[in-house]
Amino acid sequence: MQTDNPSIEATVHALIAELAGVDAASIRNQDHLMQDLGLDSLQSMELLSRLSETYGVDPDMDEVMAAATVDAVISLIRDILARNMAA
Amino acid sequence: MTDWLAQAADEGPALGRALALSGRDHDEHAAVQAFLPGLHGWLRDRLPSARIDREAMIPADVLSSASSLDLFGLTIPERFGGLGLSMSAAGEIIAGVARRDRSVAVCLGLHAGLGLRGLVHLAREDQRERWLPPMAAGEYIGAFAATEAGAGSHIAGVRTTARLAEDGMLVLDGEKIFVTNGGFARVFTILARTPGLGGHRHGWSLLLVTRGDPGFSIGREENKLGIRGSSTTAISFQGVKLPMDRIIGEPSGGIEAFREVLGWGRSLMAFGCVGMARAGLEMSLAHVTNRQQFGRPLIAFGQVRESIARMRLDVISMESLARLAGWHSARGLEFELLASAAKLYNSEAAWRTADRTVQCHGGSGYIEETGAARLLRDARITRIFEGANEVLRFRLGCAFLDQVLREGLTPPPLQSPGLTRHFAGMANAAADIEKACLRLKRELGLRLYREQLASAALGDAAAAWLALWATLARIDGEITTLPAMDQSAWLPLADFATRCLLRDIQDAISHALVADEELLVALGETPGGNPPGSLSGEEQIKTRVKPQSDFTLG
Ligand SMILES: Cc1cc2nc3c(=O)[nH]c(=O)nc-3n(C[C@H](O)[C@H](O)[C@H](O)COP(=O)(O)OP(=O)(O)OC[C@H]3O[C@@H](n4cnc5c(N)ncnc54)[C@H](O)[C@@H]3O)c2cc1C
Numbered sequence: 110m111q112t113d114n115p116s117i118e119a120t121v122h123a124l125i126a127e128l129a130g131v132d133a134a135s136i137r138n139q140d141h142l143m144q145d146l147g148l149d150s151l152q153s154m155e156l157l158s159r160l161s162e163t164y165g166v167d168p169d170m171d172e173v174m175a176a177a178t179v180d181a182v183i184s185l186i187r188d189i190l191a192r193n194m195a196a
Numbered sequence: 197m198t199d200w201l202a203q204a205a206d207e208g209p210a211l212g213r214a215l216a217l218s219g220r221d222h223d224e225h226a227a228v229q230a231f232l233p234g235l236h237g238w239l240r241d242r243l244p245s246a247r248i249d250r251e252a253m254i255p256a257d258v259l260s261s262a263s264s265l266d267l268f269g270l271t272i273p274e275r276f277g278g279l280g281l282s283m284s285a286a287g288e289i290i291a292g293v294a295r296r297d298r299s300v301a302v303c304l305g306l307h308a309g310l311g312l313r314g315l316v317h318l319a320r321e322d323q324r325e326r327w328l329p330p331m332a333a334g335e336y337i338g339a340f341a342a343t344e345a346g347a348g349s350h351i352a353g354v355r356t357t358a359r360l361a362e363d364g365m366l367v368l369d370g371e372k373i374f375v376t377n378g379g380f381a382r383v384f385t386i387l388a389r390t391p392g393l394g395g396h397r398h399g400w401s402l403l404l405v406t407r408g409d410p411g412f413s414i415g416r417e418e419n420k421l422g423i424r425g426s427s428t429t430a431i432s433f434q435g436v437k438l439p440m441d442r443i444i445g446e447p448s449g450g451i452e453a454f455r456e457v458l459g460w461g462r463s464l465m466a467f468g469c470v471g472m473a474r475a476g477l478e479m480s481l482a483h484v485t486n487r488q489q490f491g492r493p494l495i496a497f498g499q500v501r502e503s504i505a506r507m508r509l510d511v512i513s514m515e516s517l518a519r520l521a522g523w524h525s526a527r528g529l530e531f532e533l534l535a536s537a538a539k540l541y542n543s544e545a546a547w548r549t550a551d552r553t554v555q556c557h558g559g560s561g562y563i564e565e566t567g568a569a570r571l572l573r574d575a576r577i578t579r580i581f582e583g584a585n586e587v588l589r590f591r592l593g594c595a596f597l598d599q600v601l602r603e604g605l606t607p608p609p610l611q612s613p614g615l616t617r618h619f620a621g622m623a624n625a626a627a628d629i630e631k632a633c634l635r636l637k638r639e640l641g642l643r644l645y646r647e648q649l650a651s652a653a654l655g656d657a658a659a660a661w662l663a664l665w666a667t668l669a670r671i672d673g674e675i676t677t678l679p680a681m682d683q684s685a686w687l688p689l690a691d692f693a694t695r696c697l698l699r700d701i702q703d704a705i706s707h708a709l710v711a712d713e714e715l716l717v718a719l720g721e722t723p724g725g726n727p728p729g730s731l732s733g734e735e736q737i738k739t740r741v742k743p744q745s746d747f748t749l750g
Pocket of ligand 1: 341342347348577580581586587
């Protein structure tokens, strides 16, 4: 299970690059998953699904639906990992 | 309740009656019925179907006579010289053509659907005025190019790119493959990356490119398994300069626009599949009633009878499901999910029907001259293009699960007392699907979106349930509008539809609940997958034949 924060960002970028067919280096954290990167709602779910597998977390479906930008996805994973550490 | 179900429930008995029509309302139904005899005459007298297949091309006079019948203007608004038909009415006509010839149906269907939808629905008025009249007249035939060597099912992977130059023009470079109508189309709607346009760093846009644009070239015709007369080529762009008014719809709104366009394309294709299945049914019926074996006509044998009955059911359920998508589209309602379900269900049923047709003909079905073999070859592509069925099945399953969990699945009531049992069966199946969704959500959670088997099986359950709903609603509509003496033929069909489709739904649900992707992964890693001396998966990818790309100037 990975937990360090810089690698969360890199992992999120790499996965988005794969799903959206863009270069990882060109992804910015403020990018909107759909408008900027062309991911539709199912691909966004797949992204979160694969991240939850990588990090061994189980995000709430409503939180997942609300994550519309790259930043929001990174924060979601970070927050869940922090919650899990605290618990 | 899901949006589309809620709308249907509000409509009450009117939905069933609408599904009994070949158009958005009675007037359009009457117009289609008036159009069909001329179409059938043209198909009979002017369409050399076996020759089109043998010579792998549609003769120029077929295309020009199709124009005189307004077949290129089906979906274009009347003010631009078209017939302004709804999806269902245009679909009925495409189905009629597909019954006789799939190559011509694909040419017309592609023009009417993917080729025109962007221009008709998303373009600005000046773009419509410029391009639609010659397209309605068949002077300019339309094509649609999204697929590339590296971007098929994963369409966001397109590399063809248009960059904004200093002179304010877009400069387009790239290569598309498998473009239907590519050999003779004049107007191409293409999907390209447009980085920076519309304020989006990564953007995709729909662009209009024409055959005469400098730097645009066309590859040679592909040699295909089926629909051999339809034109399929690669196209390439080398520094093609386009003014900004060649963007269709919003700059960088391309992926969204692509999905909207695809909904139309898939729905028209679903109608084309109805025509194929009808051709199979008619050929088979003629054969099994005439051909005698064991001293009896083949139709006297239970298994043959069952095969014919399933074909009959398939034709009605396919048509009803395609009309259901058309009904939603005509009301401006969300119809993409129904279009995907119709494409998935109808293409599988078209293939099944073509296979049954060959089987009913025995050895003669395997011989080209009967036409059954051609039907089988033609039907095969429908499970691949406009979205491979595996991709559709998985995505439909995920989307359906979301909707069912959010809003439940309650079928709108039927009116006819004779359909009470059938309605109960459909409602029970809906409850089973709801339970399965809840269980899958509980047990798999987000895994449903990365592992495919459960979601894909759910996609099959969804398609079969939607087909059952559409079929029963349509039968309800037929029964409530027909005189009592004509109603009796529909009730056995309702019985058979309910029996067959409930079984399909249950099979799919069981499959979803026992899906074990890890087992399959393990199986893939056991020794014995590749016989000695054969290529490993990786080697196969390396040696894969590249699609041809030798271009001539278009
Ligand atoms: C005759 C013909 C006409 C065509 N006309 C047009 C046209 O006019 N315009 C246009 O843009 N394109 C057109 N196409 C392209 C067509 O839409 C694509 O071939 C189709 O979308 C599949 O893409 P692909 O061939 O790259 O297959 P791939 O994407 O490589 O897929 C191969 C197979 O892998 C499986 N698969 C792929 N992805 C997944 C997944 N995520 N999950 C599970 N299984 C998967 C499926 O079984 C699929 O059939 C045409 C193709 C043909 C053959």
